[in-house]
Amino acid sequence: MTLVMGILNVTPDSFSDGGAYLDTEAAIGHARGMLAAGASIIDVGGESTRPGSARVGVAEELERVIPIVHALAGDGIAVSVDTMRAEVASAALDAGARIINDVSGGQADPDMLGVVARSGADFVLMHWRDHSERFQDTASYDDVVFDVSHELIAQRDKAIDAGIARERIILDPGLGFSKTWDHNWTLLRHLAQFQKLGHRVLVGASRKAFLGELLGGREPLGRDGATAAVSFWAAQVGVWAVRTHDVAGQSDAIAVARRLALESPF
Ligand code: PMM
DSSP, rough: OOOEEEEEESSOOOOTTTTTTTTTTHHHHHHHHHTEEEEEEEEEEESSSOOOOOOOOOOHHHHHHHHHHHHHHTTTTTEEEEEEEHHHHHHHTTTOOOEEETTTTOHHHHTTHHHHHHOOOOOEEEEEOSSSSGGGGGGSSSHHHHHHHHHHHHHHHHHHHHTOGGGGGGEETTTTTOOOOOHHHHHHHHHHHHHHHSSSSEEEOOOOOOHHHHHOOOOOOGGGHHHHHHHHHHHHHOOOOEEEEOOHHHHHHHHEEEEEHOOOOO
């Protein structure tokens, strides 16, 4: 069954929820609400990756993320931490995080793969080419499905060489990261190809700009219905999890896909 990973961005500038959960109590309350709505994992992030955003300092990222990880993990909640920094990953793992979600797949910080390997935690390895200020210049492919798959596998091999167990690696095509809108649609159309790579697959389409473009320029908060359609599609393909802001809507979409699959005569 496809799981829902609820997004908890403790950033002032994320594109759809920036600033809402900077206060620790508010963040924890939001996480609890997402769990009640059907999330299995809470993905805590202290650095926005929105196109063009500047990086935050490591001290600030630690200060935003670690108290929340501590509180949630202390309550037995499965916490994932969205970070490109080994130092943050290491502190988060010490605080009880079970998954490191590195949008750079271990490329941004040379110490990341080693830190994750030593911990035995799961590792979300997303397709990534460069930091967000250079997304536009790096969104060029001969065949986006083939190229993204190959680049993911090359990075996966580095993660295994660094000592991360194969079954702990989750692959993510990285929608919106060095991708044009058309690239995102092509990757989604061929999502089943990623399922064949022999790993759990995570998809992050939630409220992204390619959905806004589809809907005539609609703002992020109006994109949850379209996100649910993507979640339905992802669940039909059998992905491991969808990463989302709108846990209730995505859980419903997945429940529909699940019921249809159960009753399928095929
Ligand atoms: N997208 C964002 C941030 N982190 N992590 C993974 N694994 N996959 C994604 O697609 C992804 C991510 C950007 O979205 P946000 O600013 O709403 O968190």
